[in-house]
Amino acid sequence: MQNKIDEGRFRELLxxxxxxxxxxxxxxxxxxxxxxxxxxxxxxSAGRDAxxxxxxxxxxxxxxxxxxxxxxxxxxxAGDDVAALQTAAGLENLAVLTYQTALTLPxxxxxxxxxxxKAFATxxxxxxxxxxxxFNAAVQRLGGKPQTGSDPKxxxxxxxxxxKLKGAADVIGLAITLEDxxxxxxxxxxxxxxxxxxxxxxxxxxxxxxxxxxxxxxxxALVKANQPQLIALPPDIAKLPAAAxxxxxxxxxxxxxxxxxxxxxxxx
Amino acid sequence: xxxxxxxxxxxxxxxxxxxxxxxxxxxxDLHESTFPQVRKALDELTANLGHVVAKPSTRRGFFLGxxxxxxxxxxxxxxxxxxxxxxxxxxxPAVPTSPPAPPETYTGDLKVVALATALENLAVSAYSGAxxxxxxxxxxxxxxAVATFIQTAMKQHSDHAQAWNAVLAKxxxxxxxxxxxxxxxxxxxxxxxxxxxxxxxxxALNLENxxxxxxxxxxxxVTDVGGIMTAATIQPVETMHAAxxxxxxxxxxxxxxxxxxxNSLKPDMLTVK
Numbered sequence: 274m275q276n277k278i279d280e281g282r283f284r285e286l287l288x289x290x291x292x293x294x295x296x297x298x299x300x301x302x303x304x305x306x307x308x309x310x311x312x313x314x315x316x317x318s319a320g321r322d323a324x325x326x327x328x329x330x331x332x333x334x335x336x337x338x339x340x341x342x343x344x345x346x347x348x349x350x351a352g353d354d355v356a357a358l359q360t361a362a363g364l365e366n367l368a369v370l371t372y373q374t375a376l377t378l379p380x381x382x383x384x385x386x387x388x389x390x391k392a393f394a395t396x397x398x399x400x401x402x403x404x405x406x407x408f409n410a411a412v413q414r415l416g417g418k419p420q421t422g423s424d425p426k427x428x429x430x431x432x433x434x435x436x437k438l439k440g441a442a443d444v445i446g447l448a449i450t451l452e453d454x455x456x457x458x459x460x461x462x463x464x465x466x467x468x469x470x471x472x473x474x475x476x477x478x479x480x481x482x483x484x485x486x487x488x489x490x491x492x493x494a495l496v497k498a499n500q501p502q503l504i505a506l507p508p509d510i511a512k513l514p515a516a517a518x519x520x521x522x523x524x525x526x527x528x529x530x531x532x533x534x535x536x537x538x539x540x541x
Numbered sequence: 542x543x544x545x546x547x548x549x550x551x552x553x554x555x556x557x558x559x560x561x562x563x564x565x566x567x568x569x570d571l572h573e574s575t576f577p578q579v580r581k582a583l584d585e586l587t588a589n590l591g592h593v594v595a596k597p598s599t600r601r602g603f604f605l606g607x608x609x610x611x612x613x614x615x616x617x618x619x620x621x622x623x624x625x626x627x628x629x630x631x632x633x634p635a636v637p638t639s640p641p642a643p644p645e646t647y648t649g650d651l652k653v654v655a656l657a658t659a660l661e662n663l664a665v666s667a668y669s670g671a672x673x674x675x676x677x678x679x680x681x682x683x684x685x686a687v688a689t690f691i692q693t694a695m696k697q698h699s700d701h702a703q704a705w706n707a708v709l710a711k712x713x714x715x716x717x718x719x720x721x722x723x724x725x726x727x728x729x730x731x732x733x734x735x736x737x738x739x740x741x742x743x744x745a746l747n748l749e750n751x752x753x754x755x756x757x758x759x760x761x762x763v764t765d766v767g768g769i770m771t772a773a774t775i776q777p778v779e780t781m782h783a784a785x786x787x788x789x790x791x792x793x794x795x796x797x798x799x800x801x802x803x804n805s806l807k808p809d810m811l812t813v814k
Contacts, residue, residue: 400798407799456777463760463773473761473802476773480753480800483777484784488794491785507791510684510738518690518789522781525700526774 354471355417356539357462358408360424361475363538364455365405367423371431371451372398375444389504390441390492397448397485404478411474424538427454441501445493449486454531456482461532479527487521494520582770645814646714650763654708655717656811657772660755661702663720663728664748668695670732671741680738687738687789694745694782701775708768721813722806724751739790746786751804753779758805776800 372394376382382391409419423431427450434447459479463472494517495503503513647655668691675683675691706716728744735741756776763769780800787794 396793397795400795403798460770460773460777464766464770469761472769472773473757476757476760476776477799477801479773480757480777480780481795481798484780484795487781487784488788491788506788506793508788510686510789511682513684513686515685515689518686518688518785519693521785522693522697522778525697525778526704526771527777529774 351415351467353535354466354468355412355415357466357475357535358412358415358471359417359420359540360533360535360538361455361459361462361478362405362408362412362420363422363424364427364451364458364533365401365408366421367427367431368401368451368455369398369405370423371447372401374431374435375438375448378438378444380441381444387441387501387504389506393488393492400481400485404481407474407478411471418540420538420540422538422540424533426533426537427451442493442496445489445496449489449493452482452486452489454533455479456486456527457529457532460527461529462535465535483527490523491517491521582767582774584767647709647811647813650765650768651709651712651714652808652811653759653763653772654705654768655714655813656722656806656808657755657759657775658702658705658709658717659720659722659811659813660748660752660806661698661705662717663722663725664698664745664752665695665702666720667728667732667745667748668692668698671735671745674732674735674741679736680741681736683738687742690782690785690789691745694749697778697782701778704771717813721811723810723812724806742786742790746783746790749779749783749786751806753783753800754802754805757800758802 376391376394376398379385381394409421412419422428430450431447434443438444438447456479459475459482462475463479466472466475492504494514495501498514500514503509503517645652671680671691672688672695674680675688706718709716728748731744732741735744753776756772756779759772760769760776763772784794787796
């Protein structure tokens with residue numbers, strides 16, 4: 274691929290991006306800590322009278338999901354929350370491994386790689402790592418086991434695909450699948466988990482995975498059109514094909530049909 | 542519908558209407574495959590909204606508390622001392638135990654729906670206004686990819702607005718066909734001042750980020766699961782728009798590892814009662 278990037282400027286952009294990202298991460302951590310604190314308080318007091326629970330929770334501004342935790346059925350719901358978080362962590366771990374593997378390939382991380390693609394893979398791998406840490410932190414604080422392995426279903430998909438990766442287009446296609454499954458899973462989980470804070474956490478991450486997918490779809494279109502030289506930052510927008518402006522977001526509403534089941538990556 | 546002044550179109554755009562129509566048809570085909578899921582969520586939301594008690598919440602949501610914002614979408618479930626978890630669509634209606642609703646037209650979850658509708662209308666108007674300026678040659682030559690982006694994003698925002706307005710209509714509330722928001726005039730001024738594609742892209746990027754954060758906020762503050770899921774399925778679309786806009790502007794397309802809520806619209810920014 275033709276090198277058409279100002280590497281110095283690109284590094285600056287990445288640094289700026291890191292600064293912004295750190296701010297967002299702080300916000301996410303605050304939210305996560307709030308959620309976990311609320312859930313832990315619920316666990317400690319699980320044997321107390323339910324009406325007292327309502328008072329305590331309301332006074333503390335605790336989301337309703339916490340009150341759910343004070344009943345036996347609520348524990349089942351909390352179990353689903355943990356399972357959803359573990360499944361999410363498994364998807365994130367797999368994404369990290371996949372990008373890590375891709376970066377060992379010459380056309381992604383080596384001398385023949387497009388620097389924008391290489392930088393994207395590196396940065397995206399880091400973001401998935403942060404997502405995994407966030408999901409696992411919530412799992413642990415809720416008393417569950419952190420998921421350090423990969424999603425079993427898609428690990429097989431990756432395992433089968435890796436030997437067949439012969440060019441950037443193959444890697445991009447595989448990455449699109451993983452990003453899409455992750456985004457669809459988290460969108461669906463927003464409607465399944467039991468607290469407002471967890472809904473926000475899943476939505477917060479879903480939006481980022483879908484962004485990965487959008488950029489990968491645009492890059493894939495340029496590769497397929499045999500115009501990899503246009504994968505650059507800043508791009509030569511006058512030369513971008515018309516379809517590059519819309520190929521990244523094909524749906525008005527994000528689908529969920531490929532969402533991984535809550536239990537897919539759960540561990541006991 | 543446009544809140545921006547209309548201007549005559551010319552042949553300045555570097556993409557033909559025919560090409561755009563073809564692209565739009567393809568996207569429509571894709572869209573049709575996902576819309577049934579959303580329609581189901583919206584129908585459930587509409588069915589449940591009739592039972593939502595229109596009482597402002599007094600509980601401090603964690604995220605809202607940190608932001609000093611007013612909690613949204615209080616439901617009978619919360620005010621009655623039960624769970625704040627999503628109310629399953631189709632479940633038995635909650636029995637109101639609170640005082641009568643205040644006289645506002647849009648309350649509880651419907652206020653969030655109204656806010657979202659207005660924001661989507663604002664986005665449609667902004668893109669429509671950008672196309673008009675482009676057509677009048679006021680932005681210089683518009684690259685084909687940018688023209689396609691604008692047309693497609695505008696169509697998707699229009700889909701979102703229609704979906705939310707359908708909920709308002711079914712709930713017996715007036716639909717919202719403009720952008721009654723406290724931020725609207727500033728956006729109009731920015732568009733009027735735009736003289737280039739990057740000017741418009743920056744304006745659009747800001748709106749997309751605000752929309753994405755507002756929907757992220759909504760997932761935690763709407764009480765009905767149908768409404769939560771509708772917000773959840775729209776939010777990634779707005780973030781995808783933002784990623785492409787960042788790319789067009791030569792900025793790193795995915796700057797954050799988590800979508801925040803610091804720039805989300807709050808219900809008091811809706812200027813219609």
